[in-house]
Amino acid sequence: MEKSEDIKELATALSKAQGEMGGASKDAANPFFKSKYADLGSVVHALKQPFADNGLSYSQFPIAENDRVGVETILMHKSGQWLSNSVLFKPTKQDVQGAGSVITYARRYSLQALAGIPSEDDDGTAASAPAKARVVTADDQGWINAINAKTSKLEEITDPAYREFIKGKLK
Numbered sequence: 001m002e003k004s005e006d007i008k009e010l011a012t013a014l015s016k017a018q019g020e021m022g023g024a025s026k027d028a029a030n031p032f033f034k035s036k037y038a039d040l041g042s043v044v045h046a047l048k049q050p051f052a053d054n055g056l057s058y059s060q061f062p063i064a065e066n067d068r069v070g071v072e073t074i075l076m077h078k079s080g081q082w083l084s085n086s087v088l089f090k091p092t093k094q095d096v097q098g099a100g101s102v103i104t105y106a107r108r109y110s111l112q113a114l115a116g117i118p119s120e121d122d123d124g125t126a127a128s129a130p131a132k133a134r135v136v137t138a139d140d141q142g143w144i145n146a147i148n149a150k151t152s153k154l155e156e157i158t159d160p161a162y163r164e165f166i167k168g169k170l171k
Contacts (some may be wrong), residue, residue, distance in 0.1 A: 001085045010077035013054040018116050025102040040108040047115045055079070058111065062103050063088065070097045071112040075092035085110065134167060141142060144169050 004010075008044075048068050051057060055078035060071045063086055070088035091098030111117075136144070143166050146152035157163040 001083065001084045007077075007081050007083065009079040010056070010081040010083065013056050013077050014075070017050040017054040017056055017120055018160045019049070020053065021046050021115065021117055022046075031092065040104060040111070043112050043115075043117055046117050047111070058114070060107050060111065067091075067094065067160070069102050070106040071103060073107075073108055073114055075114055078170075083114075085114070092163060093155065093158075096160065100161070106135075140166065 066087040
């Protein structure tokens with residue numbers, strides 16, 4: 001993390017903004033895991049007005065280093081004080097769609113962490129709970145059979161999380 005020499009006014013403004021922010025709505029669906037999540041739009045919606053009311057703004061820039069991509073997120077205050085942090089990940093698929101997916105995830109998680117925004121109905125224990133076993137559906141088995149028979153390729157699955165799930169089920 002990098003920051004301006006002084007962040008007193010920024011810290012005060014962020015504290016006030018956090019007192020005004022609610023959680024990010026889990027209104028986007030992940031069909032492969034039958035779950036809901038707070039997408040980037042929900043995160044921005046949760047912080048937009050409290051940030052504006054307290055003289056805060058942010059910028060996010062795509063960055064790349066070797067085979068990793070991500071974002072630099074900068075939190076700014078009207079006083080000129082700022083905080084900055086970068087996060088990089090290696091895309092599962094080395095193409096534009098893979099890079100775009102990583103950048104979107106990085107933007108959402110970086111902004112959510114920076115602002116201290118929880119997802120609605122997140123009680124903080126989900127991360128430490130054991131993962132529930134996902135039942136293999138007929139569609140999943142179709143992919144598994146096709147890949148094992150070499151009539152389809154794992155790379156044809158565009159969702160990285162779903163691709164990892166199927167990969168774990170292959171012989």
